[in-house]
Every structure is written in C-alpha cells, then in structure tokens.
Amino acid sequence: MSTANGIIRGGSLNSEFYDFACKVMLIGDSGVGKTCLLVRFKDGAFLSGSFISTVGIDFRNKVVNVDGSKVKLQIWDTAGQERFRSVTHAYYRDAHALLLLYDVTNRQSFDNIRAWLSEINEYANQDVVIMLLGNKADMSSDRVVRREEGEKLAKDHGVAFMETSAKTGMNVELAFMAVAKYQVIIERDLRMRKTRRQGDPKFSVSDYVDSQKQKSSCCS
C-alpha cells in the first residue's frame, strides 16, 4: 500500500518483513562507481578489475533497520552512458532518493553534475532527496576535484554532500542509511501530523550526514 507521498508501507521480501519501502536511484556519468557503490553496500565487497559498464537499469533490495523500523531499500543502478538516458528517465518520477555520483579523479564527471541536476529537475519528483557523492576518494594521488569544490556545488544547489569510496567503504553505509532514516522520519511525521506543531525541528539529511561523515584524509 502506498502513502500520500508514495512511500510503500509494509510487506515482505524473501520472507524478511519490512515496515515500508523506499526507492533509491544511483545516477551519474559512466565509470564513476555506481555499481561498485551498490555492491559495497549490498554485499560488503569491492568489484575491482575490468570495468563492465551497466546496460540499461537494474535493481537490488536491502532491508535495513532504522530506529526500530525495517526499511526496504530498493536500489536502482542506472547506466551512465548517454545512449541509455531515455530508459533511465522513466524511472526518476517515483524515486524517493537520488544518489548523484561523480568521480574525484575525473573532472568531466564533476563538470557534468550541473547537467545531471537539470535532468533531475525535469524528470524527478519535487520532494526527492538528493545526495551528491564524490566517489573514489581513496585515490588521493589521482584526485583532480577537491572536496571543497564538491561541498560548494552541493551547497549552491541545496543538496547533501559526502565523499565516498566503494573500495574502502568510506561513507557508503552512511549514504544509504541517511536516506533510509529520512524516510522513517517522514513516515513518523505523517502519522503524527495532527499533533505536530508548526516550527518543530525538521530532520535535515545534509545536517545529519555532516555530523556523521568521515572526511577523506587527502584533498589535494
């Protein structure tokens, strides 16, 4: 069953029960590490070696526990290649959260973030949670995008920001858990709406990740 804001409540996944579900999409240029980020979160492993580009779109589920609620994260891994764009656009509309990745060792992938944000504006739901992730933060000697540049871009667009590494696992869990936590808070908010007073403090994904994230040791 869906709630007013589209969150799906209750159900079971391979006999594992959950309280509600949330759709998360991984987007960004080809090669920035979307599939690796998903595999790191889902299986705790790193896909090294030859790079096999995603074709079209695929998803994996993971149920996580947030403050006593079980949240099924349905994580959609999209192909970054231009030729698949029209396929992936169709999936934006009902996503609750978008993890938008660039590669800190690839300036072009960072420069393309503004174009990705325009696509989000055009195709995604207005209430979607957006998190900008500077991935491959472990590659300090190859870094060409400073952390401060990512922070500034995120601030300019009012979105949360973190650097991640699918290789070491840095901030990967946090990125997905912040999204899950946000959905739990929205759900509880909906239930309490009648009693909630205007001006009560609201959960901010940006403030939450800022308080929890690990900073990469190098930002040359």
Ligand code: GTP
């Ligand atoms: P498309 O499917 O074409 O959109 O690419 P993608 O964004 O899914 O990239 P993918 O996850 O396949 O990773 C591309 C390459 O980057 C692979 O060779 C990975 O091993 C490497 N890679 C991904 N994440 C990291 C990371 O955090 N650190 C390092 N060092 N390498 C990474």
